[in-house]
Amino acid sequence: MNRIVAILGGTGSQGFGLALRWLKAGEYVIIGSRSREKAQAKADEARRILGNGVRVEGCTNSEAADKADIIVLTVPFDAQLSIIRRIAPYLSQGKILVDVTVPLASIIGGDPWRILYPWDGSAAEQAARYIPKGVRIVSAFHTIGSSILYDLDREVDCDVLICGDDVAAKRIVAELAEEIPGVRAIDCGPLENSRLTESLASLMIYLCRLYNVKAVGVRITGIRNLRSI
Numbered sequence: 001m002n003r004i005v006a007i008l009g010g011t012g013s014q015g016f017g018l019a020l021r022w023l024k025a026g027e028y029v030i031i032g033s034r035s036r037e038k039a040q041a042k043a044d045e046a047r048r049i050l051g052n053g054v055r056v057e058g059c060t061n062s063e064a065a066d067k068a069d070i071i072v073l074t075v076p077f078d079a080q081l082s083i084i085r086r087i088a089p090y091l092s093q094g095k096i097l098v099d100v101t102v103p104l105a106s107i108i109g110g111d112p113w114r115i116l117y118p119w120d121g122s123a124a125e126q127a128a129r130y131i132p133k134g135v136r137i138v139s140a141f142h143t144i145g146s147s148i149l150y151d152l153d154r155e156v157d158c159d160v161l162i163c164g165d166d167v168a169a170k171r172i173v174a175e176l177a178e179e180i181p182g183v184r185a186i187d188c189g190p191l192e193n194s195r196l197t198e199s200l201a202s203l204m205i206y207l208c209r210l211y212n213v214k215a216v217g218v219r220i221t222g223i224r225n226l227r228s229i
């Protein structure tokens with residue numbers, strides 16, 4: 001695999017969990033951060049966990065976006081647009097931006113099991129408005145919690161729900177998702193359906209609290225002949 005996957009905000013829970021899973025699968029991963037030192041420390045941590053053979057580096061979010069083919073955005077909702085504006089000069093045509101952002105009400109002091117409704121309909125549609133033309137945006141990984149990702153020896157009992165308007169880009173993201181053992185990638189249609197998949201994440205937080213568990217997963221059943229994207 002010669003592609004490079006950058007995870008912006010990859011020092012955080014969700015981003016680092018995805019980084020570990022993809023490194024384990026053999027991907028070249030760049031961990032992005034506002035601080036180069038923090039990113040490099042996380043890259044060192046990944047090497048400690050997975051061994052020195054993994055292909056990982058840490059750098060600033062802009063450098064990571066510049067070098068990568070696939071850029072995965074894993075930051076809190078209130079940081080999403082400032083990062084997109086910052087990395088926009090590095091988002092050349094054809095690159096894929098994978099938005100994992102959930103607009104949780106906790107960013108304005110509300111409960112994390114409540115969701116905000118951005119003017120554009122969803123966090124991913126908001127991102128789509130601000131990225132340069134020709135960048136392909138896909139929304140995914142909202143319904144897979146970081147604690148599940150960190151449990152590296154366990155298969156993940158969870159589907160990854162993928163929304164986007166560019167089928168080829170969705171196919172590439174589905175491939176990345178299915179590198180995580182146990183995961184099925186489900187094509188959930190156009191980017192606007194991200195309104196639904198992002199909302200599910202807040203429901204999942206509610207369920208964890210209600211049933212006092214660390215993580216819950218989502219499986220879509222009943223689709224015969226599930227076609228790959």
Ligand SMILES: NC(=O)c1ccc[n+]([C@@H]2O[C@H](COP(=O)([O-])OP(=O)(O)OC[C@H]3O[C@@H](n4cnc5c(N)ncnc54)[C@H](OP(=O)(O)O)[C@@H]3O)[C@@H](O)[C@H]2O)c1
Pocket residue numbers: 008009010011012013014015032033034035038039073074075076077078079082083100101102103104141142143144145146147201
């Ligand atoms: N955690 C989960 O299980 C989970 C599951 C599904 C979806 N999500 C979504 O994924 C996103 C990331 O979640 P998370 O739990 O990983 O969040 P997090 O740990 O709170 O933050 C992730 C990273 O974002 C960067 N960041 C924080 N504030 C920022 C700011 N104001 N400007 C720029 N960068 C900032 C930080 O990186 P640096 O300080 O290194 O720059 C931080 O390490 C969120 O939108 C969340 O809703 C999370």
